[in-house]
Amino acid sequence: MTKRKDGQITRQKILDAACDIFSEKGFRQARVTEICKRAGINLAAVNYYFGDKKNLYVEAWRQAMDQFMVSDVLPPRSLPPEERLRQAIRNIIQKVLDDRTGSHFRRIELMELANPTGLIDDAWRALIAPRQEEMFQLIRDIMGPDVPEESVRLCKMSIINQCRGYILNQKSRMGMMGEAFDTSTDQADRIAEHITCFSIAGIRAVCSRNTADF
Amino acid sequence: MTKRKDGQITRQKILDAACDIFSEKGFRQARVTEICKRAGINLAAVNYYFGDKKNLYVEAWRQAMDQFMVSDVLPPRSLPPEERLRQAIRNIIQKVLDDRTGSHFRRIELMELANPTGLIDDAWRALIAPRQEEMFQLIRDIMGPDVPEESVRLCKMSIINQCRGYILNQKSRMGMMGEAFDTSTDQADRIAEHITCFSIAGIRAVCSRNTADF
Amino acid sequence: MTKRKDGQITRQKILDAACDIFSEKGFRQARVTEICKRAGINLAAVNYYFGDKKNLYVEAWRQAMDQFMVSDVLPPRSLPPEERLRQAIRNIIQKVLDDRTGSHFRRIELMELANPTGLIDDAWRALIAPRQEEMFQLIRDIMGPDVPEESVRLCKMSIINQCRGYILNQKSRMGMMGEAFDTSTDQADRIAEHITCFSIAGIRAVCSRNTADF
Amino acid sequence: MTKRKDGQITRQKILDAACDIFSEKGFRQARVTEICKRAGINLAAVNYYFGDKKNLYVEAWRQAMDQFMVSDVLPPRSLPPEERLRQAIRNIIQKVLDDRTGSHFRRIELMELANPTGLIDDAWRALIAPRQEEMFQLIRDIMGPDVPEESVRLCKMSIINQCRGYILNQKSRMGMMGEAFDTSTDQADRIAEHITCFSIAGIRAVCSRNTADF
DNA sequence: AATGAATGAGCCTTCATTCAT
């Protein structure tokens, strides 16, 4: 019994280390050796528990996704849509700027977008795509039913892309240009508030442009 | 036809192939073998012309940068700032969505942000950072002198990040969610127009929020 | 018999093969492939056990040094200095002419002198230089305190160089000029005796020349 | 006519550079590229003038040998043998310690002894071995006709090895142990004088030991 | 007479994976 428990603990340590490394370097650049070293376990254990690197990646991604899902509660529909958007954005940004497990999901997602392996496409489509659909609906609620679908989609892209950008900024000194953003919680809130304010105005503008056009 | 060509031609073929592969896969994941195969030359020629992979990367990046710079004329300052922003965004988006050489620069930049090698930081700082400064000034012109610098920076980030996101979408089927954006010129213009409209409204909102604060 | 052995055994086999090859060909000209072939192991095992070629070289040198040190007991100080010199020279020559592990240390040292890598300078200074200092003292004991230091040093060089020369003779047919020295133990003793006799007389001559000068 | 002259000049430049590099690094560690760079000529010229690296080595060696021979006039036989030995040793040491062309021959010889290629064995046997025979005779003249041949040979080895050692000392900081020998002409004379004094005494000692033995 | 261009062979190293215990 205790033995099994140890096994699960070891497995978990590998998974945690894998999340760290994969989110930091992406699938290909991550080294199995490095993951094992960080986990403090034997190199062969990866094969023992996960078969191969690819499967470890999928499992790590699944864990990151679960951790993300658990804490990613969308704001209650009773709130006005703008307020729901505000909370959603703050939620995203806080996790993006969180150096701990909070950013694993978003970082792996980004690495996968930048350098696709195709290994997690299916899981992504099954579990994450619906979330994006919720974001779509949220924006649709703000814009009203009359604007064409493409406009809603473009607004959704604008918001998601604004948030995603901050992942990159954490990874490279290049993006900074000496503008040392400090990523404290306070800063996260200021960024989130900015994106919210910026985007709500953007949405409204796109909205009225569309209605004006027709 | 001749077996020993001009040399500059061969060099150029290597460089072009390198731009393709590096922008597609990033420095580490790019294979010198693959670059040579695409260029139709011997593996050792890379050493002959460029010394090593690192230097080839730097040279490829330099070429991508030159190609980018040549066509990246900022709008004349005589135009009102909003119009200049519109043109600047269209310029960026068109090149981002251009499958040919136009997107090399932005793609390599993205790969470098996601997986920094540090090899091009210096060139980036020297040549690209000033461009970002111009974008900063452009937004400052729109916002006026009274808003705090952080607000201007955040707006700049919002715009750049909106544009950058479309590079990711080109690389992965994941981001699409079946929303097959066609990346024709027409589509590029629609996206650019959206970002412009969205962002100008965003900028103004942030602007008035700031002045209201004080 | 078993396919997976103790590991230390394999490590030792690599090390022994490395001593052979490195002492025969020097660092640069030695081929890791050849070492592995001689050790009967896979090429990648070098990386597994030693990291890289440089480190294997350092470890091989260390082993050669240890084997050398263990049997390199200086003659007891109770003996008259001439007798101590006689024993020291015999000790050196016997190991120089020993085709087995005995000559590894001196051969690698020679290769390093002829084609320095700099990889073993530190270990050399720490462990071997003091030995040379002992030889210096031994000669100083013979010469007495009045001769200038340079004379002692030159005598030390004369003795060491006489011994070293026989390493060269073993490596090339060129030096032989058809004078097939057989390197049997008997021959080693005759060479050692010659060098001793030759050198003691030389030392005394230098000694009296110096005292005559003053 | 002038063209041919240029050709000879180029050929000579290659040869001089080859002597430098080969004597410094030995055959295998010398790089054709480096030789050409030092000669200021095209890489392919080596093949044009010399066919391949091996032949260039042989030719470089031949030139070094010629330069050596020209200046290596043995002392006149009219002098007493000890004086002839003194001059011969000074001759060797001066050239050994000469950083310019003087040391090429001895250095290449040493590298060949330490790491034989076998490429110059024949030339060595034909031209150099006789010189060693002269040295043998010189020592024989000192020792007289009664000592066994092996004793003469061992004395010859003692002298040659004493001289050879100083080549190694110039190449590695290791051999020095902080005893910075300065290799000025003055120093060369002191070393030569030491070896002479040391060796003549040594020869005599061996001599009398032998006669005493019989 | 001379050279720029190009190549092939070989080397060291990395790394995921497999084997035997």
Added chain:
DNA sequence: GATGAATGAAGGCTCATTCAT
């Protein structure tokens, strides 16, 4: 349940050599 040992495949780099002009 877990691990130390070992390996094969592949990558980047070096370098002497060859080719065409």
